[in-house]
Amino acid sequence: MHRASMATRETLGLWDRVVLALEKFGERSEFVSRIEDIKHDSYVLEMPLRQSGQNHLHKGDAVEVIYSRRDAVYSFKASILDLFDGDEKTMRIERTSDINRTQRRKFVRLDLSGKMQFKTLDTARADNPGPELLGTLLNISAGGVLFESPVKVSERGFIIVSFTLKGRQTLDGILAVIKRCEGSKAKGYLIGAEFVTRRNFGDHDIRQIDEFLPPGAGTFDENLQKLVVQFIYNQQVELRKKDLLAK
Secondary structure (H helix, E strand, O other): OHHHHHHHHHOOOOOOEEEEEEEEOOEEEEEEEEEEEEEOOEEEEEOOEEEEOOOOOOOOOEEEEEEEOOOOEEEEEEEEEEEEOOOOOEEEEEEOOOOEEEOHHHOOOEEEEEEEEEEEEOOOOOOOOOOOEEEEEEEEOOOEEEEEEOOOOOOOOEEEEEEEEOOOEEEEEEEEEEEEEEEEOOOEEEEEEEEOOOOOHHHHOOOOHHHHOOOOOEOOOHHHHHHHHHHHHHHHHHHHHHHHHHO
């Protein structure tokens, strides 16, 4: 019975979210995707969205596939069989190793599940920001957020985001720039956004950031970055304690 329950926890299912880690040229790059189809030890994934690093995925690359369960994070090695960048925008991988249980504390990003609000911002229009839209928060780091949205947004466009961290702290009216937006109207869009701070606003053609921000909005300044880093650290400590108690 115990073996069966473990196998269930370890098995990937349709629409499960996965992270693909690629080590190449001395650099680690990470991509996020979802499972669209499963055939024995091969999986069809949505075309991955890069979260970090500069590497690109190619046919034949060996990647590490990482995914979360309530008890732990699991991973296995896989080879990229095909990439289809046409209308389907999918890729196919084949598992090449056993599934291993991985310690959660190795991962800087923290998977979150919850709602968030955002509004689009157009620098060329006076009626800013746009109407409030809802998204599903997937993860957060001190540099940005990854979320799902039923609405497509323009890459390099700006949004104002608000969300709550486990009901403990609300971050309201934070300026972010869209780095990637992929998906479809039928399935929804996967969006990666980078927080705009007083240190990096010059990289986004913003000359006077205070004039650019609508009333009530702000930057993800150093104090808020420390808040999120501390939140992630506290969550990792709690998960580590649970791991120790389970052993």
